[in-house]
Amino acid sequence: MAEVPAIEGGKPIREKPITVKPPVDLDEVIEVLSVIRDGALSMLRGSRVKMFEEEFARFIGVKHVIAVSSGTAALHVALKAMGVGPGDEVIVPPFTFVATATAVLHSNAVPVFADIDRETLNIDPASVEERVTERTKVIIPVHLCGLPAEMDEIMKIAKAHGLKVLEDAAQAIGAEYRGVKVGAIGDAGAFSFYQSKNITTGGEGGAITTNDDDLAEKARLIRHHGEPRWYHYILLGYNYRMTEMQAAFGLAQLRKVDKLNERRREIAKIYHEELSKVDCLILPHEPDHVRHAWHIYNVLLDLDKVRVSRDKFVEAVRRENVPISVAYPTVLYLEPLFREKIGHGRGCPWSCPFYGRNIEYKRGLCPNAEWVSERVFTLTTMPSLTDEEALDIARAVVKVAKYYMR
Numbered sequence: 072m073a074e075v076p077a078i079e080g081g082k083p084i085r086e087k088p089i090t091v092k093p094p095v096d097l098d099e100v101i102e103v104l105s106v107i108r109d110g111a112l113s114m115l116r117g118s119r120v121k122m123f124e125e126e127f128a129r130f131i132g133v134k135h136v137i138a139v140s141s142g143t144a145a146l147h148v149a150l151k152a153m154g155v156g157p158g159d160e161v162i163v164p165p166f167t168f169v170a171t172a173t174a175v176l177h178s179n180a181v182p183v184f185a186d187i188d189r190e191t192l193n194i195d196p197a198s199v200e201e202r203v204t205e206r207t208k209v210i211i212p213v214h215l216c217g218l219p220a221e222m223d224e225i226m227k228i229a230k231a232h233g234l235k236v237l238e239d240a241a242q243a244i245g246a247e248y249r250g251v252k253v254g255a256i257g258d259a260g261a262f263s264f265y266q267s268k269n270i271t272t273g274g275e276g277g278a279i280t281t282n283d284d285d286l287a288e289k290a291r292l293i294r295h296h297g298e299p300r301w302y303h304y305i306l307l308g309y310n311y312r313m314t315e316m317q318a319a320f321g322l323a324q325l326r327k328v329d330k331l332n333e334r335r336r337e338i339a340k341i342y343h344e345e346l347s348k349v350d351c352l353i354l355p356h357e358p359d360h361v362r363h364a365w366h367i368y369n370v371l372l373d374l375d376k377v378r379v380s381r382d383k384f385v386e387a388v389r390r391e392n393v394p395i396s397v398a399y400p401t402v403l404y405l406e407p408l409f410r411e412k413i414g415h416g417r418g419c420p421w422s423c424p425f426y427g428r429n430i431e432y433k434r435g436l437c438p439n440a441e442w443v444s445e446r447v448f449t450l451t452t453m454p455s456l457t458d459e460e461a462l463d464i465a466r467a468v469v470k471v472a473k474y475y476m477r
Protein backbone atom coordinates (compact mmCIF):
# COMPACT_ATOMS: atom_id res chain seq x y z
CA MET A 72 0.00 0.00 0.00
CA ALA A 73 1.31 3.45 -0.95
CA GLU A 74 1.84 5.90 1.90
CA VAL A 75 -0.98 8.49 2.12
CA PRO A 76 0.13 12.06 1.23
CA ALA A 77 -0.60 14.91 3.66
CA ILE A 78 -3.06 16.42 1.17
CA GLU A 79 -5.16 13.22 1.46
CA GLY A 80 -4.98 13.18 5.27
CA GLY A 81 -1.61 11.46 5.84
CA LYS A 82 1.37 12.68 7.84
CA PRO A 83 3.73 15.08 5.98
CA ILE A 84 7.36 14.09 5.33
CA ARG A 85 8.55 17.08 7.38
CA GLU A 86 6.88 18.72 10.34
CA LYS A 87 7.99 22.22 9.33
CA PRO A 88 8.66 23.68 5.84
CA ILE A 89 12.25 23.84 4.59
CA THR A 90 13.44 27.43 4.16
CA VAL A 91 15.59 28.04 1.10
CA LYS A 92 18.25 30.74 1.47
CA PRO A 93 21.21 31.71 -0.74
CA PRO A 94 24.55 30.51 0.66
CA VAL A 95 25.97 33.64 2.25
CA ASP A 96 28.53 33.85 5.04
CA LEU A 97 31.06 36.22 6.58
CA ASP A 98 32.98 36.61 3.26
CA GLU A 99 30.17 38.64 1.71
CA VAL A 100 29.65 40.65 4.93
CA ILE A 101 33.34 41.63 5.06
CA GLU A 102 33.43 42.66 1.37
CA VAL A 103 30.27 44.76 1.64
CA LEU A 104 31.38 46.36 4.92
CA SER A 105 34.62 47.47 3.34
CA VAL A 106 32.67 49.34 0.64
CA ILE A 107 30.53 51.06 3.27
CA ARG A 108 33.62 51.98 5.26
CA ASP A 109 35.35 53.43 2.16
CA GLY A 110 32.26 55.46 1.25
CA ALA A 111 32.48 54.97 -2.53
CA LEU A 112 29.06 53.42 -3.12
CA SER A 113 28.51 54.01 -6.85
CA MET A 114 30.64 52.48 -9.60
CA LEU A 115 31.29 56.05 -10.73
CA ARG A 116 33.24 56.52 -7.45
CA GLY A 117 34.68 53.13 -6.57
CA SER A 118 36.68 50.25 -8.03
CA ARG A 119 34.71 47.09 -7.02
CA VAL A 120 32.53 46.94 -10.15
CA LYS A 121 35.64 47.07 -12.32
CA MET A 122 37.25 44.33 -10.22
CA PHE A 123 34.13 42.17 -10.45
CA GLU A 124 34.08 42.64 -14.24
CA GLU A 125 37.72 41.57 -14.51
CA GLU A 126 37.22 38.51 -12.29
CA PHE A 127 34.04 37.42 -14.07
CA ALA A 128 35.72 37.88 -17.47
CA ARG A 129 38.53 35.58 -16.30
CA PHE A 130 36.04 33.02 -15.01
CA ILE A 131 33.97 32.91 -18.22
CA GLY A 132 36.98 33.28 -20.50
CA VAL A 133 35.98 36.44 -22.38
CA LYS A 134 37.65 39.75 -23.13
CA HIS A 135 34.92 42.03 -21.78
CA VAL A 136 32.34 42.01 -19.01
CA ILE A 137 29.90 44.87 -18.49
CA ALA A 138 28.24 44.62 -15.08
CA VAL A 139 24.66 45.89 -14.82
CA SER A 140 21.77 46.03 -12.36
CA SER A 141 19.96 42.83 -13.46
CA GLY A 142 19.84 40.03 -16.00
CA THR A 143 16.95 41.80 -17.71
CA ALA A 144 19.12 44.92 -18.08
CA ALA A 145 21.93 42.72 -19.46
CA LEU A 146 19.64 41.33 -22.19
CA HIS A 147 18.30 44.80 -23.03
CA VAL A 148 21.75 46.41 -23.20
CA ALA A 149 23.16 43.56 -25.31
CA LEU A 150 20.28 43.73 -27.81
CA LYS A 151 20.64 47.50 -28.12
CA ALA A 152 24.41 47.17 -28.51
CA MET A 153 23.77 44.66 -31.32
CA GLY A 154 21.72 47.38 -33.04
CA VAL A 155 18.31 45.77 -32.51
CA GLY A 156 15.47 48.27 -32.93
CA PRO A 157 12.19 49.08 -34.69
CA GLY A 158 11.32 46.68 -37.51
CA ASP A 159 13.61 43.88 -36.28
CA GLU A 160 12.71 40.37 -35.17
CA VAL A 161 14.51 38.38 -32.49
CA ILE A 162 14.04 34.61 -32.18
CA VAL A 163 13.47 33.38 -28.61
CA PRO A 164 12.09 30.25 -26.94
CA PRO A 165 8.63 30.57 -25.31
CA PHE A 166 9.55 28.27 -22.41
CA THR A 167 11.77 30.63 -20.38
CA PHE A 168 11.57 33.47 -17.89
CA VAL A 169 9.63 36.40 -19.36
CA ALA A 170 12.68 38.72 -19.50
CA THR A 171 14.15 36.80 -22.46
CA ALA A 172 11.24 38.08 -24.55
CA THR A 173 10.46 41.40 -22.84
CA ALA A 174 14.03 42.57 -23.45
CA VAL A 175 13.13 42.29 -27.15
CA LEU A 176 10.02 44.42 -26.60
CA HIS A 177 12.06 46.91 -24.54
CA SER A 178 14.25 47.25 -27.64
CA ASN A 179 11.17 48.05 -29.75
CA ALA A 180 11.62 44.81 -31.68
CA VAL A 181 9.32 41.82 -32.18
CA PRO A 182 9.87 38.50 -30.40
CA VAL A 183 9.40 35.46 -32.66
CA PHE A 184 8.95 32.22 -30.75
CA ALA A 185 10.72 29.03 -31.84
CA ASP A 186 9.80 25.67 -30.33
CA ILE A 187 11.87 23.72 -27.81
CA ASP A 188 13.14 20.16 -27.58
CA ARG A 189 11.05 17.97 -25.24
CA GLU A 190 14.10 16.30 -23.76
CA THR A 191 16.49 19.19 -23.16
CA LEU A 192 13.76 21.85 -22.74
CA ASN A 193 16.06 24.12 -24.77
CA ILE A 194 15.36 25.88 -28.07
CA ASP A 195 15.25 23.50 -31.04
CA PRO A 196 17.66 24.62 -33.81
CA ALA A 197 15.38 23.15 -36.50
CA SER A 198 12.53 25.37 -35.31
CA VAL A 199 14.88 28.38 -35.16
CA GLU A 200 15.83 27.83 -38.79
CA GLU A 201 12.13 27.71 -39.77
CA ARG A 202 11.45 31.06 -38.06
CA VAL A 203 14.21 33.07 -39.74
CA THR A 204 12.89 35.89 -41.98
CA GLU A 205 14.48 38.86 -43.71
CA ARG A 206 13.69 40.83 -40.51
CA THR A 207 15.52 38.52 -38.11
CA LYS A 208 18.52 40.14 -36.46
CA VAL A 209 19.35 38.07 -33.38
CA ILE A 210 18.77 34.58 -31.97
CA ILE A 211 18.57 34.23 -28.17
CA PRO A 212 19.18 30.64 -27.07
CA VAL A 213 18.49 30.21 -23.34
CA HIS A 214 20.61 27.72 -21.40
CA LEU A 215 17.61 26.64 -19.39
CA CYS A 216 18.04 25.23 -15.87
CA GLY A 217 21.81 25.45 -16.48
CA LEU A 218 21.88 23.05 -19.44
CA PRO A 219 23.66 24.58 -22.47
CA ALA A 220 21.56 24.93 -25.64
CA GLU A 221 22.81 23.25 -28.85
CA MET A 222 25.25 26.05 -29.71
CA ASP A 223 27.04 24.44 -32.69
CA GLU A 224 23.82 24.24 -34.67
CA ILE A 225 22.63 27.67 -33.55
CA MET A 226 25.93 29.33 -34.50
CA LYS A 227 25.75 27.59 -37.89
CA ILE A 228 22.26 28.96 -38.58
CA ALA A 229 23.35 32.43 -37.44
CA LYS A 230 26.36 32.37 -39.73
CA ALA A 231 24.33 31.18 -42.72
CA HIS A 232 21.83 34.04 -42.32
CA GLY A 233 24.15 36.80 -41.03
CA LEU A 234 22.53 36.92 -37.58
CA LYS A 235 23.92 37.67 -34.13
CA VAL A 236 23.61 35.27 -31.20
CA LEU A 237 22.91 36.49 -27.67
CA GLU A 238 23.20 33.67 -25.14
CA ASP A 239 20.73 34.01 -22.28
CA ALA A 240 22.99 32.47 -19.68
CA ALA A 241 21.04 33.78 -16.68
CA GLN A 242 20.61 30.25 -15.34
CA ALA A 243 23.93 28.83 -16.47
CA ILE A 244 26.83 30.47 -14.60
CA GLY A 245 29.77 28.09 -15.06
CA ALA A 246 28.02 25.71 -17.50
CA GLU A 247 30.18 24.47 -20.39
CA TYR A 248 29.50 23.48 -23.99
CA ARG A 249 32.26 21.37 -25.56
CA GLY A 250 34.69 22.66 -22.90
CA VAL A 251 33.87 26.36 -23.41
CA LYS A 252 31.91 28.28 -20.78
CA VAL A 253 28.54 29.54 -21.96
CA GLY A 254 28.54 33.27 -22.48
CA ALA A 255 31.79 32.92 -24.43
CA ILE A 256 30.29 31.20 -27.50
CA GLY A 257 27.80 33.63 -29.09
CA ASP A 258 28.41 37.28 -29.97
CA ALA A 259 27.46 38.11 -26.38
CA GLY A 260 26.08 36.50 -23.23
CA ALA A 261 23.67 37.84 -20.62
CA PHE A 262 23.93 36.69 -17.00
CA SER A 263 21.72 37.25 -13.98
CA PHE A 264 22.90 37.43 -10.37
CA TYR A 265 19.41 37.42 -8.85
CA GLN A 266 19.38 35.77 -5.43
CA SER A 267 18.36 32.33 -6.70
CA LYS A 268 21.09 32.21 -9.36
CA ASN A 269 24.30 30.14 -9.11
CA ILE A 270 26.01 33.19 -7.68
CA THR A 271 24.36 36.41 -6.55
CA THR A 272 25.48 40.00 -6.24
CA GLY A 273 23.37 40.51 -3.13
CA GLY A 274 19.90 39.87 -4.50
CA GLU A 275 19.97 41.57 -7.90
CA GLY A 276 22.57 42.07 -10.62
CA GLY A 277 23.59 41.09 -14.11
CA ALA A 278 26.39 41.17 -16.67
CA ILE A 279 27.06 41.13 -20.39
CA THR A 280 29.99 39.04 -21.65
CA THR A 281 31.59 39.46 -25.07
CA ASN A 282 34.81 39.22 -27.06
CA ASP A 283 33.66 41.98 -29.42
CA ASP A 284 35.41 45.32 -28.64
CA ASP A 285 32.85 47.43 -30.46
CA LEU A 286 29.86 45.72 -28.84
CA ALA A 287 31.50 46.10 -25.40
CA GLU A 288 32.07 49.81 -25.90
CA LYS A 289 28.45 50.36 -26.98
CA ALA A 290 27.17 48.29 -24.05
CA ARG A 291 29.16 50.43 -21.58
CA LEU A 292 27.63 53.57 -23.08
CA ILE A 293 24.08 52.17 -23.03
CA ARG A 294 24.52 51.13 -19.37
CA HIS A 295 25.34 54.71 -18.47
CA HIS A 296 23.14 57.26 -20.29
CA GLY A 297 25.05 57.08 -23.57
CA GLU A 298 27.51 59.43 -21.91
CA PRO A 299 31.16 58.97 -22.96
CA ARG A 300 32.20 61.99 -20.86
CA TRP A 301 30.41 64.14 -18.31
CA TYR A 302 27.25 65.80 -19.68
CA HIS A 303 27.80 64.74 -23.30
CA TYR A 304 25.32 62.24 -24.82
CA ILE A 305 25.78 60.32 -28.06
CA LEU A 306 23.09 57.62 -27.90
CA LEU A 307 19.98 56.56 -25.97
CA GLY A 308 21.25 55.10 -22.73
CA TYR A 309 19.89 54.16 -19.33
CA ASN A 310 21.03 53.97 -15.74
CA TYR A 311 21.67 50.23 -15.51
CA ARG A 312 24.79 50.53 -13.34
CA MET A 313 25.70 47.89 -10.77
CA THR A 314 26.46 49.30 -7.30
CA GLU A 315 29.77 48.86 -5.51
CA MET A 316 28.06 46.86 -2.75
CA GLN A 317 26.60 44.48 -5.32
CA ALA A 318 30.02 44.01 -6.93
CA ALA A 319 31.72 43.48 -3.55
CA PHE A 320 29.13 40.84 -2.64
CA GLY A 321 29.65 39.25 -6.06
CA LEU A 322 33.44 39.16 -5.64
CA ALA A 323 33.03 37.06 -2.49
CA GLN A 324 30.60 34.73 -4.29
CA LEU A 325 32.83 34.43 -7.33
CA ARG A 326 35.69 33.12 -5.20
CA LYS A 327 33.54 30.08 -4.33
CA VAL A 328 31.57 29.63 -7.55
CA ASP A 329 33.09 26.23 -8.38
CA LYS A 330 32.34 24.93 -4.89
CA LEU A 331 28.77 26.23 -5.06
CA ASN A 332 28.22 24.65 -8.49
CA GLU A 333 29.62 21.36 -7.21
CA ARG A 334 27.11 21.41 -4.37
CA ARG A 335 24.26 21.98 -6.83
CA ARG A 336 25.53 18.97 -8.79
CA GLU A 337 25.51 16.82 -5.61
CA ILE A 338 21.93 17.84 -4.84
CA ALA A 339 20.88 17.02 -8.43
CA LYS A 340 22.48 13.59 -7.95
CA ILE A 341 20.48 13.00 -4.77
CA TYR A 342 17.29 13.90 -6.64
CA HIS A 343 18.24 11.70 -9.56
CA GLU A 344 18.89 8.63 -7.43
CA GLU A 345 15.68 8.97 -5.45
CA LEU A 346 13.36 9.98 -8.29
CA SER A 347 14.58 7.14 -10.54
CA LYS A 348 12.62 4.83 -8.20
CA VAL A 349 9.30 5.73 -9.87
CA ASP A 350 8.58 5.53 -13.57
CA CYS A 351 6.00 8.31 -13.92
CA LEU A 352 8.71 10.99 -13.84
CA ILE A 353 10.89 12.10 -16.76
CA LEU A 354 14.21 13.28 -15.33
CA PRO A 355 16.75 15.75 -16.73
CA HIS A 356 20.07 14.42 -17.93
CA GLU A 357 23.50 15.76 -18.85
CA PRO A 358 24.75 14.87 -22.35
CA ASP A 359 28.47 14.02 -22.67
CA HIS A 360 29.44 17.17 -24.57
CA VAL A 361 28.22 19.62 -21.89
CA ARG A 362 28.68 20.48 -18.25
CA HIS A 363 25.36 21.27 -16.62
CA ALA A 364 25.21 24.10 -14.06
CA TRP A 365 22.14 22.51 -12.37
CA HIS A 366 20.60 25.90 -11.60
CA ILE A 367 17.27 24.15 -11.01
CA TYR A 368 16.12 20.56 -11.39
CA ASN A 369 13.15 20.40 -13.77
CA VAL A 370 11.15 17.16 -13.91
CA LEU A 371 8.27 16.24 -16.22
CA LEU A 372 5.27 14.40 -14.79
CA ASP A 373 4.16 11.67 -17.20
CA LEU A 374 0.44 12.44 -17.24
CA ASP A 375 -0.37 9.11 -18.90
CA LYS A 376 0.94 7.26 -15.86
CA VAL A 377 -0.76 9.20 -13.03
CA ARG A 378 -4.34 9.95 -12.05
CA VAL A 379 -3.75 13.55 -10.99
CA SER A 380 -3.14 16.89 -12.68
CA ARG A 381 0.32 18.48 -12.53
CA ASP A 382 -1.04 21.34 -10.41
CA LYS A 383 -2.60 18.98 -7.83
CA PHE A 384 0.61 16.92 -7.82
CA VAL A 385 2.66 20.03 -7.04
CA GLU A 386 0.24 21.11 -4.30
CA ALA A 387 0.41 17.62 -2.79
CA VAL A 388 4.22 17.73 -2.70
CA ARG A 389 4.13 21.23 -1.17
CA ARG A 390 1.83 19.94 1.59
CA GLU A 391 4.61 17.54 2.56
CA ASN A 392 6.36 20.75 3.76
CA VAL A 393 9.07 20.74 1.11
CA PRO A 394 9.77 23.45 -1.51
CA ILE A 395 8.50 22.86 -5.06
CA SER A 396 7.55 25.26 -7.87
CA VAL A 397 6.73 25.30 -11.58
CA ALA A 398 9.15 26.92 -13.99
CA TYR A 399 7.26 27.56 -16.18
CA PRO A 400 3.50 26.97 -16.04
CA THR A 401 2.73 28.72 -19.36
CA VAL A 402 4.34 29.41 -22.70
CA LEU A 403 5.06 33.12 -22.99
CA TYR A 404 3.12 33.78 -26.19
CA LEU A 405 -0.18 32.78 -24.51
CA GLU A 406 0.24 35.46 -21.84
CA PRO A 407 -1.82 38.65 -22.42
CA LEU A 408 1.30 40.81 -22.86
CA PHE A 409 2.07 38.93 -26.08
CA ARG A 410 -1.19 37.30 -27.15
CA GLU A 411 -3.09 40.60 -26.95
CA LYS A 412 -0.04 42.53 -28.14
CA ILE A 413 -0.10 44.89 -25.16
CA GLY A 414 3.60 45.78 -25.47
CA HIS A 415 4.26 49.52 -25.23
CA GLY A 416 0.60 50.29 -25.93
CA ARG A 417 -1.05 51.35 -29.22
CA GLY A 418 0.14 48.08 -30.74
CA CYS A 419 3.85 48.97 -30.48
CA PRO A 420 6.21 47.42 -31.50
CA TRP A 421 4.06 45.17 -33.74
CA SER A 422 2.27 48.09 -35.45
CA CYS A 423 5.50 49.97 -36.08
CA PRO A 424 5.59 51.16 -39.72
CA PHE A 425 9.15 49.84 -39.98
CA TYR A 426 7.83 46.35 -39.20
CA GLY A 427 4.96 45.82 -41.65
CA ARG A 428 4.32 42.14 -40.93
CA ASN A 429 1.43 40.54 -39.10
CA ILE A 430 2.52 38.04 -36.52
CA GLU A 431 0.09 36.00 -34.42
CA TYR A 432 0.70 34.44 -31.03
CA LYS A 433 -1.72 31.58 -30.55
CA ARG A 434 -2.05 28.08 -29.14
CA GLY A 435 -0.27 25.49 -31.25
CA LEU A 436 2.59 27.82 -32.23
CA CYS A 437 5.17 25.77 -30.28
CA PRO A 438 3.56 22.39 -29.48
CA ASN A 439 6.55 20.96 -27.60
CA ALA A 440 6.78 23.99 -25.31
CA GLU A 441 3.05 23.73 -24.58
CA TRP A 442 3.41 20.00 -23.87
CA VAL A 443 6.30 20.63 -21.48
CA SER A 444 4.62 23.53 -19.65
CA GLU A 445 1.66 21.24 -18.81
CA ARG A 446 3.92 18.62 -17.22
CA VAL A 447 6.91 20.36 -15.67
CA PHE A 448 7.70 20.94 -12.01
CA THR A 449 10.81 22.38 -10.41
CA LEU A 450 12.99 21.42 -7.47
CA THR A 451 15.52 23.80 -5.97
CA THR A 452 19.23 22.96 -5.97
CA MET A 453 20.16 25.81 -3.64
CA PRO A 454 23.63 24.87 -2.27
CA SER A 455 22.64 25.69 1.31
CA LEU A 456 20.30 22.65 1.42
CA THR A 457 21.61 19.81 3.56
CA ASP A 458 21.71 16.25 2.17
CA GLU A 459 18.87 15.38 4.50
CA GLU A 460 16.72 18.26 3.23
CA ALA A 461 17.41 17.31 -0.40
CA LEU A 462 16.53 13.70 0.38
CA ASP A 463 13.28 14.75 2.05
CA ILE A 464 12.35 16.84 -1.01
CA ALA A 465 12.96 13.84 -3.26
CA ARG A 466 11.17 11.46 -0.88
CA ALA A 467 8.13 13.75 -0.82
CA VAL A 468 7.99 13.69 -4.63
CA VAL A 469 8.34 9.90 -4.70
CA LYS A 470 5.71 9.46 -1.99
CA VAL A 471 3.17 11.57 -3.89
CA ALA A 472 4.09 9.95 -7.23
CA LYS A 473 3.61 6.42 -5.85
CA TYR A 474 0.22 7.32 -4.38
CA TYR A 475 -1.14 8.79 -7.61
CA MET A 476 0.39 6.29 -10.04
CA ARG A 477 -2.07 4.40 -12.25
Ligand SMILES: Cc1ncc(COP(=O)(O)O)c(C=O)c1O
Pocket residue numbers: 141142143144167168170171213239241242262263264265275276277
Ligand atom coordinates in the same frame (compact mmCIF):
# COMPACT_ATOMS: atom_id res chain seq x y z
C1 LIG B 1 16.38 32.72 -18.39
C2 LIG B 1 16.37 34.05 -17.69
N1 LIG B 1 16.56 35.16 -18.41
C3 LIG B 1 16.59 36.37 -17.82
C4 LIG B 1 16.40 36.52 -16.47
C5 LIG B 1 16.34 37.89 -15.89
O1 LIG B 1 17.25 38.13 -14.87
P1 LIG B 1 16.94 39.16 -13.70
O2 LIG B 1 15.88 38.56 -12.82
O3 LIG B 1 18.25 39.31 -13.01
O4 LIG B 1 16.48 40.43 -14.32
C6 LIG B 1 16.24 35.37 -15.68
C7 LIG B 1 16.14 35.48 -14.21
O5 LIG B 1 15.23 35.39 -13.53
C8 LIG B 1 16.19 34.11 -16.30
O6 LIG B 1 15.99 33.00 -15.60
